[in-house]
Amino acid sequence: MGRFILLINGPNLNLLGTREPHIYGHATLNDIATAATAQAKSLGATLVAFQSNHEGAIVDRIHEARGNIDAIVINPGAYTHTSVAIRDALLGVDIPFIELHLSNPHTREPFRHVSYLSDKAASVICGMGAHGYTAAVEFAANYLKIKDRKR
Numbered sequence: 837m838g839r840f841i842l843l844i845n846g847p848n849l850n851l852l853g854t855r856e857p858h859i860y861g862h863a864t865l866n867d868i869a870t871a872a873t874a875q876a877k878s879l880g881a882t883l884v885a886f887q888s889n890h891e892g893a894i895v896d897r898i899h900e901a902r903g904n905i906d907a908i909v910i911n912p913g914a915y916t917h918t919s920v921a922i923r924d925a926l927l928g929v930d931i932p933f934i935e936l937h938l939s940n941p942h943t944r945e946p947f948r949h950v951s952y953l954s955d956k957a958a959s960v961i962c963g964m965g966a967h968g969y970t971a972a973v974e975f976a977a978n979y980l981k982i983k984d985r986k987r
């Protein structure tokens with residue numbers, strides 16, 4: 837059965853391509869979503885992409901995933917470091933998720949060293965730039981195939 841992966845990008849990631857390219861690279865969010873969509877398809881999954889600058893909209897989108905999404909790949913942006921609400925939404929819908937960052941927050945300002953998600957994530961990918969997205973989708977697709985085999 838085809839699997840559905842939800843890709844969530846949080847605040848300011850809509851600026852990718854021109855936003856501090858020395859940190860976040862030159863790939864646009866559209867470039868990233870296009871590559872992730874193709875990667876998912878090549879692995880027999882379907883990717884649904886979502887981006888919002890608003891915490892509540894991200895929470896609502898996570899709620900909407902219940903019953904129709906098998907895995908979530910999320911770059912929460914700055915909400916990584918602040919949002920109990922997004923943590924609670926992910927735990928509340930009980931969908932496995934991968935936490936993803938373009939940069940390696942552990943090499944940056946101390947306030948970026950804290951994540952409200954990492955201890956509950958199936959995997960944390962950071963520091964790989966745009967390649968992290970295709971790596972996360974590959975992990976998600978394989979994670980779901982292993983789950984299927986265990987059924």
Ligand SMILES: O=C(O)[C@@H]1C=C(O)[C@@H](O)[C@H](O)C1
Nearest residue numbers: 848913914937938939941948
């Ligand atoms: O590397 C990233 O993708 C993350 C993206 C952001 O917007 C920052 O607020 C995070 O601290 C890091």
